[in-house]
Amino acid sequence: MEANLQGRVAIVTGGSKGIGRAIALRMAASGADVAILARDEATLEEARQVVAQKARARVMVARCDVTKAQDIASAYEQVVATLGRVDIVVNNAGTSRTGAFLSITDEVWQEDLDLKLFAAIRLTRLAWPQMVERRWGRVINVLNIGAKAPKAASAPTTVSRAAGMALTKLLAGEGAPHNVLVNSLHVGLIDSDQWVRRHAQSAEGSYDAFLSGMAKNIPLGRVGTAEEFANVACFLASDLASYVTGAAINVDGNLSPVM
Numbered sequence: 001m002e003a004n005l006q007g008r009v010a011i012v013t014g015g016s017k018g019i020g021r022a023i024a025l026r027m028a029a030s031g032a033d034v035a036i037l038a039r040d041e042a043t044l045e046e047a048r049q050v051v052a053q054k055a056r057a058r059v060m061v062a063r064c065d066v067t068k069a070q071d072i073a074s075a076y077e078q079v080v081a082t083l084g085r086v087d088i089v090v091n092n093a094g095t096s097r098t099g100a101f102l103s104i105t106d107e108v109w110q111e112d113l114d115l116k117l118f119a120a121i122r123l124t125r126l127a128w129p130q131m132v133e134r135r136w137g138r139v140i141n142v143l144n145i146g147a148k149a150p151k152a153a154s155a156p157t158t159v160s161r162a163a164g165m166a167l168t169k170l171l172a173g174e175g176a177p178h179n180v181l182v183n184s185l186h187v188g189l190i191d192s193d194q195w196v197r198r199h200a201q202s203a204e205g206s207y208d209a210f211l212s213g214m215a216k217n218i219p220l221g222r223v224g225t226a227e228e229f230a231n232v233a234c235f236l237a238s239d240l241a242s243y244v245t246g247a248a249i250n251v252d253g254n255l256s257p258v259m
Contacts, residue, residue: 003238006031006056009083010237011076013066013123014093016043018192019142021050022226023090026234028055032088035079037064058083066093066119067111076126086127087134088237091120091164092142096194100153112156117163124171128180137180138237141168144187145256148248165248172246181245183236188252189214190224220253 010027014020015036028034028051036051036059038044044061052059060082064075079086094116097108124139131137146154147161165184172182189195191211199210211223229251235241236249250256 001240003030003234003240005088005234005238008087008237009033009035009079009085010088010090011035011037011079011086011123011127012090012092013037013064013119015090016040016047016061018194019187019190019226019229020090020092021047022230023092023233024059025051025054026227026230027088027237028052028057028059030234030238031056032237033058033083034060035075035083035086036061037066037075037093039063039065066123067114069118069122072119072122073126076123085130085134087131087136088138088140089124089127090140090142090233090237091123093119094142094157094161096144096157098154098157101155104156109156112160113163116157116160117167120164120167128175131180132175132178135179137175137178139168139171139175139180139182140233140236141165141182141184142187142233143168143184143248145250145252145258147184147186148250148258149256168248169246176245181236181241183241183244183247183249185229185233185236186248186250186252186256187229188224188250188255189218190226190229190251192226195223218253218255222253224251224253 010032012024015024016038048061062075065071143161146158147165150158168184
């Protein structure tokens with residue numbers, strides 16, 4: 001059965017590249033109106049063109065630095081003015097910044113929390129009242145598997161993501177009586193722009209060999225694709241997942257030691 005998002009409006013942060021763009025593309029191909037939010041205007045326009053080729057409905061972009069509350073409010077207003085409302089929020093913006101605990105300054109902690117936690121809080125808070133009123137809504141928080149099983153020297157990312165998982169469960173409880181479903185998707189090793197950049201910086205061997213090396217500890221034997229991740233997000237956004245809320249779902253080829 002195909003996930004059908006016809007008549008729905010989705011907003012995807014960090015949607016101009018990688019996993020975010022794959023999610024925007026998959027949802028647009030499934031019939032949703034899609035708003036793509038990101039900071040860089042050039043990559044936003046490129047994403048709009050790519051997504052529009054597969055879209056069955058409207059596609060728009062809005063420049064937004066999600067670490068800034070005013071940017072989020074302004075972008076949300078643009079989306080509602082253009083597309084009418086927001087039914088689906090995908091909080092995807094983020095990085096994988098890590099380091100040893102004593103190396104992380106207050107400023108770095110705050111930057112990471114602003115990007116990965118407060119951005120999700122602020123955008124969801126804007127869309128939430130209308131979702132509750134219409135008795136239909138979806139919030140999908142893109143986190144990582146480190147949120148469940150943090151390793152040494154994995155802060156601030158894993159700490160911010162763990163907070164995002166707690167936010168997901170809290171919102172799922174509040175949204176359930178109103179048919180507003182909230183889930184988190186946890187990234188393992190997914191082929192995306194960040195790995196392309198890291199390979200370019202290393203300048204060692206081919207990119208395929210680089211991915212193969214990354215996959216050595218993945219039980220499924222390979223790195224996942226952004227499209228595979230987007231398929232799960234699209235399912236959660238659709239009525240096919242009408243009894244799924246408060247779940248923290250790994251999309252990682254069984255890499256995580258925690259379910």
